Each structure stands twice: as C-alpha cells, then as structure tokens.
Amino acid sequence: MMNWNLYSRGDKFFAIMVSILIGMFTVATLYPFIYIAAVSFSSGFAAQAGKVVLTPIDATLEAYGYILKDPQFWISYRNTFIYTIGGTVMSLAFIIPGAYALSRPQLKGRRFFNLFIAFTMWFNAGLIPFFLNMRDLNLLDSMFGIILAFAVNAFNVILLRNFFEAIPKSFEEAARMDGANDFQVLWKVFVPLSKPAIATITLFCIVSRWNGFFWAMVLLQSEDKIPLQVFLRHTISNLSDDDEFAIVQTAAGFSAETVTAAIIVCSIVPVLIVYPFIQKYFEKGILLGGVKE
Amino acid sequence: MTVQEKERPLSKSEVAISDEHSATIGPFEAAVEHLKREWQLYLMLLPMIIWFAVFLYKPMYGLQIAFKDYSIFRGIAGSPWVGLEHFETLFANDQFLRAIKNTITISALNLLFGFPAPIILALMFNEVLNASYKRTAQTIVYLPHFISSVIIAGIVITAFSPTAGIVNTVMGWFGLDPVYFLTQPEWFRPIFIGTGIWQEAGFGSIVFLAAIAGVNPSLYESAVVDGANRWQMMWKITIPSILPTILIMLIIRIGNIMEVSFELVILLYQPATYETADVVNTWIYRQGLQSGQYDLAAAAGLFNAIVAFVLVMTANTLSRRFSRTSLW
Amino acid sequence: MSGVVLSKIVKKYGALQVVHGIDLRIDPKEFVVLVGPSGCGKSTTLRMIAGLEAITGGALTIDDRVVNKVAPKDRDVAMVFQNYALYPHLNVADNIAFGLRIRKVPKAEIKKAVHEVAEILGLTDYLARRPSDLSGGQRQRVAMGRAIVRHPKVFLFDEPLSNLDAKLRTQMRAEIKRLHKRLGVTSIYVTHDQVEAMTLADRIVVMNQGVIEQIGTPMDLFNNPANRFVAGFIGSPPMNQLHGFLEAGDSGPLAQVGRIKVKLPKSESLRHETGRPVILGIRPEHVTVNEVPGSFPINVNLDLVETLGSEALLHTDFDGMSFVARVETLGDVGHLTGVDTLHVRPDLMKLFDAETGRSLSLEAGA
Numbered sequence: 001m002m003n004w005n006l007y008s009r010g011d012k013f014f015a016i017m018v019s020i021l022i023g024m025f026t027v028a029t030l031y032p033f034i035y036i037a038a039v040s041f042s043s044g045f046a047a048q049a050g051k052v053v054l055t056p057i058d059a060t061l062e063a064y065g066y067i068l069k070d071p072q073f074w075i076s077y078r079n080t081f082i083y084t085i086g087g088t089v090m091s092l093a094f095i096i097p098g099a100y101a102l103s104r105p106q107l108k109g110r111r112f113f114n115l116f117i118a119f120t121m122w123f124n125a126g127l128i129p130f131f132l133n134m135r136d137l138n139l140l141d142s143m144f145g146i147i148l149a150f151a152v153n154a155f156n157v158i159l160l161r162n163f164f165e166a167i168p169k170s171f172e173e174a175a176r177m178d179g180a181n182d183f184q185v186l187w188k189v190f191v192p193l194s195k196p197a198i199a200t201i202t203l204f205c206i207v208s209r210w211n212g213f214f215w216a217m218v219l220l221q222s223e224d225k226i227p228l229q230v231f232l233r234h235t236i237s238n239l240s241d242d243d244e245f246a247i248v249q250t251a252a253g254f255s256a257e258t259v260t261a262a263i264i265v266c267s268i269v270p271v272l273i274v275y276p277f278i279q280k281y282f283e284k285g286i287l288l289g290g291v292k293e
Numbered sequence: 294m295t296v297q298e299k300e301r302p303l304s305k306s307e308v309a310i311s312d313e314h315s316a317t318i319g320p321f322e323a324a325v326e327h328l329k330r331e332w333q334l335y336l337m338l339l340p341m342i343i344w345f346a347v348f349l350y351k352p353m354y355g356l357q358i359a360f361k362d363y364s365i366f367r368g369i370a371g372s373p374w375v376g377l378e379h380f381e382t383l384f385a386n387d388q389f390l391r392a393i394k395n396t397i398t399i400s401a402l403n404l405l406f407g408f409p410a411p412i413i414l415a416l417m418f419n420e421v422l423n424a425s426y427k428r429t430a431q432t433i434v435y436l437p438h439f440i441s442s443v444i445i446a447g448i449v450i451t452a453f454s455p456t457a458g459i460v461n462t463v464m465g466w467f468g469l470d471p472v473y474f475l476t477q478p479e480w481f482r483p484i485f486i487g488t489g490i491w492q493e494a495g496f497g498s499i500v501f502l503a504a505i506a507g508v509n510p511s512l513y514e515s516a517v518v519d520g521a522n523r524w525q526m527m528w529k530i531t532i533p534s535i536l537p538t539i540l541i542m543l544i545i546r547i548g549n550i551m552e553v554s555f556e557l558v559i560l561l562y563q564p565a566t567y568e569t570a571d572v573v574n575t576w577i578y579r580q581g582l583q584s585g586q587y588d589l590a591a592a593a594g595l596f597n598a599i600v601a602f603v604l605v606m607t608a609n610t611l612s613r614r615f616s617r618t619s620l621w
Numbered sequence: 622m623s624g625v626v627l628s629k630i631v632k633k634y635g636a637l638q639v640v641h642g643i644d645l646r647i648d649p650k651e652f653v654v655l656v657g658p659s660g661c662g663k664s665t666t667l668r669m670i671a672g673l674e675a676i677t678g679g680a681l682t683i684d685d686r687v688v689n690k691v692a693p694k695d696r697d698v699a700m701v702f703q704n705y706a707l708y709p710h711l712n713v714a715d716n717i718a719f720g721l722r723i724r725k726v727p728k729a730e731i732k733k734a735v736h737e738v739a740e741i742l743g744l745t746d747y748l749a750r751r752p753s754d755l756s757g758g759q760r761q762r763v764a765m766g767r768a769i770v771r772h773p774k775v776f777l778f779d780e781p782l783s784n785l786d787a788k789l790r791t792q793m794r795a796e797i798k799r800l801h802k803r804l805g806v807t808s809i810y811v812t813h814d815q816v817e818a819m820t821l822a823d824r825i826v827v828m829n830q831g832v833i834e835q836i837g838t839p840m841d842l843f844n845n846p847a848n849r850f851v852a853g854f855i856g857s858p859p860m861n862q863l864h865g866f867l868e869a870g871d872s873g874p875l876a877q878v879g880r881i882k883v884k885l886p887k888s889e890s891l892r893h894e895t896g897r898p899v900i901l902g903i904r905p906e907h908v909t910v911n912e913v914p915g916s917f918p919i920n921v922n923l924d925l926v927e928t929l930g931s932e933a934l935l936h937t938d939f940d941g942m943s944f945v946a947r948v949e950t951l952g953d954v955g956h957l958t959g960v961d962t963l964h965v966r967p968d969l970m971k972l973f974d975a976e977t978g979r980s981l982s983l984e985a986g987a
C-alpha cells in the first residue's frame with residue numbers, strides 16, 4: 001500500500017515530520033523511567049540538589065543497599081508474588097470453567113446468567129458496602145481474602161466467553177463423539193484452542209495483581225501481609241516527612257529521592273522482564289474483549 | 294412393485310418401540326433429563342455465580358445502609374431506617390458538592406485533552422513507514438499502561454519535587470523560581486491530566502490502529518491514482534473511516550464520566566489541593582473508610598453509582614445505534 | 622434385527638418441526654446416503670443418530686438397543702465432520718488417538734491402533750505433523766482415521782468432501798468406497814451432491830422438507846422416481862417435466878402435451894381418467910437428435926447450446942415449456958445449431974399426477 005519511492009516530495013516531508021514527532025513522544029514516554037533510574041544510582045546529595053538529569057551523578061548503590069537491607073522490602077516483595085500467582089490461578093480457576101459454561105448454547109438460563117454477570121460492569125455498589133461485606137465475611141487483613149475477593153471480573157469472563165463462542169461447534173461435538181465429557185472437552189480441546197485469549201486474561205490478571213494497591217492498603221493491616229505497592233507507598237510518604245530519616249541520610253550517600261527511585265526501579269524490573277512476552281497478546285486481547293453482547 | 298421391498302417398511306415391533314418412546318414428556322421430566330445430561334456445565338458455572346453473588350451482589354444488598362442509621366453493632370439489617378436523611382446531608386455538604394464538581398471538571402478536561410491524544414497518535418503511527426521504528430515506538434508507548442499508580446505517583450512526586458525534581462531543575466536553567474507543584478491547587482489538574490495522557494495515550498491508540506488497519510486498502514490505492522497526497526488521504530479516507538470507532542470510544546468516555554481514576558488522585562493529592570483534586574470517590578474514601586461514617590458515604594456511593602449507571606446505559610444504547618453491536 | 626432403525630423420528634426446535642416422523646432401516650454393513658436440498662433436515666437426522674441433537678419423538682435403535690437417551694459416546698458411532706474438526710494443537714497421531722486416550726485404552730494398544738489406521742489411510746509419514754501442515758485430502762483422511770480407529774458400529778459422515786476441490790473429491794470418494802468395502806462398517810452419509818450419492822450408496826434416501834421422498838438403489842431412483850421431486854432432484858440436468866392432460870385414445874390412454882399426443886402404455890388405472898392433469902417426465906439423456914427405433918419427433922425452438930465436450934445440452938422451447946436435451950456431439954457442435962426437431966421415446970417416459978406429484982407409472986404397475 002505504502003511505497004516510499006512513489007511518495008511525492010510533500011509526502012516524504014510529511015512522513016519524516018510524523019516520524020520525528022513520534023520519536024519525540026516516545027522519548028518523552030521513556031524519559032521519566034530513565035530519569036528515575038538515574039536518580040536511583042545517584043548520590044543522595046546530587047539528587048537532592050536537583051543535579052540529576054539523564055545519567056547518574058556520583059554513581060552509587062547506596063540507595064539500593066538501604067532498601068535491600070530492609071526486611072520489609074523482601075516480605076512485601078514475596079507477598080506480591082503470592083498475590084500475583086495465587087490471584088491469577090484463582091482467577092483462571094473461576095473464569096475458564098464459568099466462561100465455558102456460559103458459551104454453551106445448551107445451558108439453560110444462559111441469557112439470565114450473562115446478564116447477571118454483565119450487570120456488574122454497569123452497576124457497582126461502591127467502596128463502602130464492599131468493605132463492610134469483606135468485614136462481615138471476616139476477610140479483613142487476610143491474604144486469602146485479597147486473593148479471593150478480586151478473582152473475577154466481568155470483562156475477562158465476557159472476553160473468554162466470546163472467544164469460546166467463536167470456536168466451531170464441531171470441535172465440541174467431535175470430542176463428545178470421541179467420548180469426552182464437559183470437563184475433558186474444556187481441558188483437552190477448548191483450553192488449548194484458546195491459548196491467545198487465556199494468555200490475554202492471564203496477562204490482565206497478572207498486571208492488575210502486581211499493581212494492585214488501593215484495596216490492599218484498605219483491607220490489610222499487618223505489615224507481614226502487605227504487597228510491594230503498599231510498602232512502596234508507605235516508604236515514599238514516610239521518607240518525605242520523616243525527620244529521623246533526614247538525619248540518617250545526611251551521613252549516608254542516599255536521600256529520600258534516591259531511595260524512592262530505587263524502590264520504583266526494583267518494582268518495575270519484573271514488569272520489564274515480562275513485558276516483551278506479553279506484548280504480542282495484549283494488542284489482540286483488548287480488541288477481543290469489547291465487542292458484542 | 295419392487296419399490297415396496299426396497300423401502301423395507303418397519304416391522305410391527307419396531308413401530309411399537311417407537312410408540313413407546315414418542316410419548317411427549319412433561320416439562321419437569323424434561324428438566325430432569327436435561328440436568329442429567331448437562332450437570333457438568335452447571336457445576337462449572339456454579340463457583341463463578343456464587344462468587345458474583347457473594348462479592349458483587351451481596352454488597353448491593355448492603356447499599357440499604359444509605360437509608361439507615363448504620364451502626365456496626367446492630368448490623369445492616371438491624372439498623373433503623375432514616376429515609377433520605379443522608380441524602381439531605383450530602384447535598385447540604387459543600388465538600389461533597391465540590392467533589393462532584395471536581396469529578397466532572399477533571400473528566401471533562403480529560404475528555405478534551407486526553408481523548409484526542411490516542412487518535413492523533415494512531416494517525417501518526419499510520420504514517421510511519423519504517424516497520425521496525427514503528428514497532429519499537431509502539432512497544433515503548435504502550436509500556437506506561439502497565440505501571441502501577443503507586444509508581445506513577447512516585448515518579449511524579451520525584452520529578453516535581455521543589456528541590457530535587459527535574460522539572461524545577463529545568464525551570465532553574467531558565468531563571469524561573471522553583472514551584473512546589475503538588476501543593477498548589479491550580480497545578481493539580483494539569484499534572485493529573487498530563488500524567489494520564491503520558492500513561493494511557495499509547496495504549497489507547499491500539500483500538501484506533503486496529504480500526505485503521507480495517508480500512509479497505511483499495512480506497513488508498515484509488516486515492517493514489519487520483520493523485521491525493523498522504524495528508525489528504527488522512528483527512529479524506531482514514532479519519533472518515535475510523536469515525537464510527539471514534540464516536541463509540543467517545544460515547545464510552547462520556548458514559549464513564551463519574552469514573553476518575555481515584556487511586557491516582559489519592560496518591561497525588563493532599564489537603565492543600567483538595568480544592569481542585571478531591572473527587573467523589575476520594576471523598577467517600579475519607580468519609581467512610583477513614584472517618585467511619587459508613588452510612589453517609591454509602592449514600593454518596595449510591596448516588597454516584599446510579600448516575601454512572603444511567604450514563605453507561607445511555608452510552609450503551611447510543612453506541613448500539615451507531616455500531617449495531619453493543620459494547621459488552 | 623440388528624442395524625440402525627429410525628422409526629417415526631421427529632425433531633422439533635421449539636415449535637418449529639424440521640423432521641416429520643421418518644422411518645428408515647439400515648442393515649448392517651450397508652452404505653446409505655441421505656440426499657436432499659439444503660435445509661431439508663439431512664444433517665439434523667444424522668446428528669440425531671449421532672446423539673448430538675436430542676430426539677423429539679420416535680425411536681432410534683442401534684443393534685436392537687433403543688438409544689434415544691444414550692449419550693453420543695455410548696452409542697458406539699463415529700462421525701466425520703464437514704470441517705473435519707481436527708484439533709489444531711495435536712499432531713496427526715494424537716488426533717487419531719484422542720478418542721482412545723479419553724477412553725483410557727492402554728498406551729501400547731493405542732499406538733498399535735494408530736499405526737494400523739495410518740497404514741490403511743496412507744498417513745504413516747505424516748503422523749508427527751500438525752493438521753495445519755497437511756493438504757485438504759490428508760486432513761480428510763485424518764478425520765476418517767479418527768473415526769476408524771475406534772472400530773465403531775456405525776460411521777456417520779456429514780458432507781465430508783464438500784471442502785475439497787473437484788478433483789480431490791472424486792479421488793476421496795473412491796477412497797471412501799474402498800474403505801467401506803474393506804471395513805464393512807454400516808455407514809450413513811449426508812451430501813447434497815448427487816454424484817456422490819449415486820456412486821457411493823447401496824441405497825439412497827431422498828429427503829425434502831423433513832420427510833423422506835423415496836428410498837432406493839441409485840439406479841432405482843434414476844429409473845423409477847416415485848414422484849416429481851425425486852425426478853427433478855436425481856439426474857443432471859433434471860428430468861424435463863411437461864404439463865398436459867390425460868385423454869382416451871382409440872387403443873389406450875394418451876397424454877396431450879402441447880400440440881402432441883403421446884401414447885401411453887396400456888393401463889387399467891388410467892382408462893377412466895380423461896382430462897386429469899398430468900406431468901410427462903422425459904430425461905434429457907433420453908432425447909436424441911436423430912430418429913431411433915420407437916421414437917417419435919417433436920418440434921422445438923432451439924434457444925441455446927451448451928457444450929460439455931463429448932455431450933452438449935440443448936436448451937429448447939417446446940410449446941412454451943422449457944425442454945432440455947443432452948445429446949452426443951460426436952466431436953462437433955456445428956450440426957446442433959440448426960436443430961428444430963428432437964426425438965423422444967415413449968417407453969422411457971414417466972408420468973406423474975400433476976396434483977399430488979406422484980408417479981402414475983408406479984401406481985399403474987402395482
């Protein structure tokens with residue numbers, strides 16, 4: 001469709017301008033990350049004086065030394081892994097069989113069940129009743145509570161259901177003739193056939209679990225249960241108005257800014273490692289979801 | 294003739310078997326029959342349905358405390374009804390009214406600046422010829438979407454710090470005095486909206502890029518034959534072709550006007566900026582979860598949910614009209 | 622009595638009835654083909670036999686067991702689907718083995734069975750490939766392998782060849798026939814391709830709008846269609862159907878069709894039917910350009926000549942009714958362009974009641 005050689009001068013100029021603009025936006029997107037990384041490796045003094053722009057000034061690992069020595073950092077890091085893995089497994093355990101059932105025309109009351117699930121996307125009881133419900137269920141300050149209470153969301157269910165619905169009926173029928181029951185049809189045929197959709201949902205689950213903050217902050221009190229994001233938040237807000245810390249840091253080579261930046265780097269790294277693997281799925285995934293009732 | 298023989302009519306016993314089985318079965322029997330056949334499907338569905346009932350529908354039952362004088366000790370059912378008292382309090386509360394105003398203002402600004410950004414980005418991506426350049430740029434601009442609000446807030450706080458932040462450093466180069474951005478009410482909204490664009494414009498462009506990819510290539514080919522340049526093609530072909538998508542996304546955005554990402558607000562605002570930053574959900578959070586006024590906060594939540602519901606349903610109906618397929 | 626027996630089988634989707642009580646007995650080892658126009662209920666019938674659709678009324682027995690409420694997997698039938706439904710994530714061997722694995726057949730046995738089947742179908746070299754790396758014909762074979770490997774009592778085919786190109790279809794058709802000879806398993810085959818039906822079937826079942834129009838051997842259906850529908854459905858191009866009336870002649874009944882009178886075979890039942898509207902059926906193949914013994918000429922206006930190679934189709938107009946002849950070209954169509962007279966043989970004609978559409982010749986013979 002597009003061929004550089006066929007472009008007129010004006011078109012070439014236009015294409016080059018656009019490429020430059022895109023480049024600028026890309027750099028602008030990337031810059032904050034570079035800046036934070038640079039701060040994290042700079043000396044506390046340099047960071048505080050606002051000297052860091054692009055590369056570390058007076059490069060040092062002291063900020064990292066400070067947080068890596070903090071046992072709470074490791075505890076919350078571990079907790080985040082527990083929430084992410086446990087939560088994702090829990091989500092899939094609910095969503096895959098549920099979406100399969102909803103996708104089968106032979107399910108009686110299918111319209112009702114679909115509406116039952118879709119309605120929760122349009123109407124939400126809100127923060128307070130949800131919180132009180134968690135309290136009534138005795139799930140406050142409970143790791144299991146966090147894993148369970150955010151396991152399902154209607155969007156993911158509908159996404160997967162749509163995908164299952166698009167699988168030709170003859171696959172189910174062939175498996176049935178071969179002697180498979182519903183569980184076997186799902187596990188041996190539909191799940192392998194739906195890898196892209198399941199990967200997308202897994203990705204959404206992982207990302208939302210890894211990043212989950214608000215409810216973890218509200219529902220969890222014990223320090224040994226909080227995830228990384230809550231720890232990060234605590235550290236950021238404590239560092240900026242903690243007099244004791246101010247005294248400690250003048251002697252050391254780090255500052256509130258460099259420590260904050262170091263924690264940010266530590267919690268982004270796993271995302272960056274996984275990101276290339278997930279990228280090919282989410283583009284398809286978000287398009288998969290939105291359409292059709 | 295021989296045909297009779299070839300058709301091989303059924304024997305008496307075979308006909309008898311048929312009569313035995315053709316008796317129509319009643320609805321109850323049919324239901325039992327169906328369950329016997331398909332019980333596994335219902336078993337698969339059950340956990341998810343229970344989950345929705347327990348975690349999303351049961352709180353809806355709990356919403357009744359919006360009309361009650363709720364006390365923890367008496368519980369939801371045991372607390373006495375007070376009618377619309379909480380709603381009267383709410384609408385006499387300046388802070389709540391301010392939160393509504395802030396919510397709508399922030400959403401409107403977001404619509405004005407945040408909505409066109411991914412469209413422009415997608416149109417620009419479409420003009421980039423070098424595939425690997427395009428790919429790399431896309432990979433990078435999608436990334437911030439996957440970063441948590443806490444980190445985003447951490448980055449913003451660091452970058453806008455009055456002494457150490459890069460923003461003030463750069464301003465210093467031009468001889469400007471440092472500004473403590475995050476304590477200034479007039480700076481909250483620009484920073485919040487700007488952060489939103491930085492985080493979501495790239496990811497939001499995926500939908501529009503897909504729409505652009507769906508445009509019939511022969512339209513461009515015939516435009517080339519007609520001597521149109523790229524700029525004209527963008528305005529005459531690409532934009533009109535993706536207009537339905539733009540319209541639908543716009544409708545969705547309008548439907549979600551009550552949904553400001555309050556997690557980021559909580560992370561970025563402070564009492565000094567409540568004036569411009571406090572939105573309905575952050576207000577509910579402080580009243581309910583921090584001050585323990587559950588019933589009043591639940592009333593605010595109910596109000597918010599009903600307005601949101603009406604907006605979303607309206608948006609859905611509208612988009613159905615535009616696209617013939619509803620959005621979820 | 623073993624085999625597959627359908628008795629008064631009815632299918633309703635809600636209030637809509639699509640199969641209206643069909644009776645059919647299929648003997649062991651028989652190859653029966655269901656044909657009919659699109660939407661006539663062939664697939665529905667087949668799927669009821671498979672157990673993929675619930676049977677609304679009537680009884681289905683397989684080897685003397687009523688299986689109306691038996692799950693598909695317990696009916697001991699296997700099915701080949703139109704789109705093959707090969708599992709794309711499994712290789713050929715695993716596709717074939719799928720059913721045996723589900724049934725927990727011991728591993729060694731599975732391996733042996735898969736190799737046997739692969740041998741029969743010439744798939745031995747492809748066992749490790751994914752379906753996406755196979756040609757259409759190979760996929761088709763894998764689909765059959767999956768059915769064969771279980772040694773079912775009945776094979777069901779739902780238009781298994783319709784996704785193949787014409788040449789491959791001919792080839793696979795022969796292969797299915799050979800396979801049936803070799804394995805001797807009762808087979809029920811759905812198609813709307815009458816050539817497939819004619820070549821494969823021991824018996825053909827012609828369906829229309831949820832009822833059976835006629836059951837018979839291929840030649841039977843061709844020579845003695847029970848009614849106008851079958852006459853029009855079997856044979857290509859379809860039988861010419863000319864409207865006319867019965868008349869009493871001096872030496873027996875006549876059919877007045879257009880300007881000509883056709884002498885009918887003597888028949889008791891037709892004697893007193895003067896004035897009854899009838900349809901005269903003449904197969905295009907039974908029309909000649911030149912006179913043959915026993916034929917008589919009719920005048921036609923030639924409309925169009927379609928050349929098929931060794932034969933040509935003459936589209937003509939006979940007294941306002943369209944009339945098609947399939948004639949030999951003898952390597953040259955030039956001599957056909959001026960045709961204004963065609964020859965037909967009364968002994969090969971069929972007569973149908975214009976109101977009921979039923980064959981009168983058959984009634985007469987009975």
Ligand SMILES: Nc1ncnc2c1ncn2[C@@H]1O[C@H](COP(=O)(O)OP(=O)(O)OP(=O)(O)O)[C@@H](O)[C@H]1O
Binds near residue numbers: 637660665666
């Ligand atoms: N699930 C269904 N609900 C309602 N009607 C149906 C359903 N499935 C099939 N039908 C109807 O039943 C009739 C018979 O369908 P069937 O699939 O058996 O036709 P067919 O003879 O196999 O046609 P084709 O040659 O096109 O495959 C059709 O009119 C069809 O519309």
Ligand SMILES: [Mg+2]
Binds near residue numbers: 663664665
């Ligand atoms: Mg069919």
